[in-house]
Structure formats: structure tokens, C-alpha cells
Amino acid sequence: MSPKSGEPHKYRGIASDLRDRIKAGEFESEKRQLPSERKLADRYTASQMTVRQALGVLRDEGLIESRVGSGWFVAEWRPIVRNALERLSATQWGEGRSMWDVDIDDRRLEVVGRTEVELINSPEDVARALDMDVAARVWKRNRRYAVDGEIVMRATSYIPDDLAHDTRITESDSGPGGTYARLREAGHGPVRFREQLRCRLATPAEVDDLRLAAGAPVIEQHRSAMRADGRVVEVNRMVLDASRFLLVYDFPA
Numbered sequence: 001m002s003p004k005s006g007e008p009h010k011y012r013g014i015a016s017d018l019r020d021r022i023k024a025g026e027f028e029s030e031k032r033q034l035p036s037e038r039k040l041a042d043r044y045t046a047s048q049m050t051v052r053q054a055l056g057v058l059r060d061e062g063l064i065e066s067r068v069g070s071g072w073f074v075a076e077w078r079p080i081v082r083n084a085l086e087r088l089s090a091t092q093w094g095e096g097r098s099m100w101d102v103d104i105d106d107r108r109l110e111v112v113g114r115t116e117v118e119l120i121n122s123p124e125d126v127a128r129a130l131d132m133d134v135a136a137r138v139w140k141r142n143r144r145y146a147v148d149g150e151i152v153m154r155a156t157s158y159i160p161d162d163l164a165h166d167t168r169i170t171e172s173d174s175g176p177g178g179t180y181a182r183l184r185e186a187g188h189g190p191v192r193f194r195e196q197l198r199c200r201l202a203t204p205a206e207v208d209d210l211r212l213a214a215g216a217p218v219i220e221q222h223r224s225a226m227r228a229d230g231r232v233v234e235v236n237r238m239v240l241d242a243s244r245f246l247l248v249y250d251f252p253a
Helices: 010-023 037-044 048-060 100-104 124-130 178-185 204-210
Strands: 064-067 071-074 080-083 109-111 116-121 137-147 150-160 192-201 217-226 232-241 245-248
Touching: 010 037, 010 048, 037 048, 048 064, 124 137, 124 150, 124 232, 150 178, 150 204, 178 232, 204 232
Parallel strands: 080 245
Antiparallel strands: 064 071, 109 137, 116 137, 137 150, 150 232, 192 217, 217 232
């Protein structure tokens, strides 16, 4: 039977109640394990299919995880706290440290596979963002990141060839401090950044690439880095698993 007009689907109400119970720490004393789907169905007077839908919502939010043969557990994943102003500070990358150091503390970071680096004709939208002629030559750096063994992000950056050639930006390992440090050494160091964010559902390709559940949310993050005269020296397009990150922006008064 369809819900009455204005009445939320039952699984959403179950998900909301479970979310509140998880945040209140109700399951901490139970080895972080939730009751079985059958017990939850009895508690909420719902079918197991409806309960499974509710659990799927919480799984996609990163709050719970399923363990084969054991049931559902409160997720142990700690969100990656991504503080934009700290990670983009020149005192971070300018001193040869990875911007990821701000995000992950002592957690294990790895690039999944090899960073793909190639010199290409700029796609039209990238050329527009870089204020260059269409098909101008740019270096494309494409990599996928994992933290503690979990894939969390795909990042693809574009740097004009006239700024990147004869630097390690053209190599898979760009060296300490990464792309921005190499640009600064070449006299093109960024001094200002602009980011645009939007949340959306993952595409089928992103579901496969980031190992997400179908219909999971992602954060699409576009960043432009500009040098002192205003020229854009890099465009970075990132797709983040929304359940893995907490985005933080500190602003001076």
C-alpha cells in the first residue's frame, strides 16, 4: 500500500530512529552490533525487506556496515576531517609536507595503483577554467586514494604545459609538497584558491571506481589554484565518497 500523502515511507522513519539510537551510543555496550533484521522487524512492526531498506540508508551514510555471517555493526570508520584552509596553506605544502597530513594524522594513505600522468589536448571545460585556448596542451594527473585500505577519492588535476614542463609535475611522483611546491619552485606558486562543491548521487562508473553501493552519495569538488597575477595554474576535479569525509571551513572574523 502506498503511504498517505505527506506520510514518509516507513523505512525512512526506521532509519531515523536507528540513527538517533546509534548517535546516542545505545549499541556501544553490545560490541557495536545491531539487533538482527528479524528483531528489528518485530520492534518496528515492519517487514524484513523494509528494515533492510532502512539499514541500507544508514550503510550509505557510513554509519553502519554489514559483516558476512555476523550481521550489522556500527561502523568503526573515523571520518576524514578535511580542513580546506589548513591543507591549502603554503606552510603545509610549501615545506614539503603532503596536504593529506592535515586530513589523516597517523592513518595509512596510499595511491591505489600508479598515478597516471599524460600530456593531452585540454578538454573544452578545462580550457575554459584555465582561461586557455581550446585544445591547449595540459598535463593531466589522475589518481585514486585509499585511507586505511578503503578507497575514498578520485582526483584529476590539469596543469598548463608551459608551467609544468621541465618539472617533476610531469612524473608520477611529483616529490615532496606535490604539484604546488613544484609550481612555486618554477615561479608559479599559487597564493589563492577557489573551491566549488556539490553533492549528488554517484554515477555507475563512480560506483565501480570508488567501490560504492548503488545510489550512494558523492561530493564533487572543483578547485582552482591561482598565482599572484590571477592566472589559474591548476584545476583539480575530485570525487569524494561522501560517507568518508567531514568538510571543515574555518574563517577569520
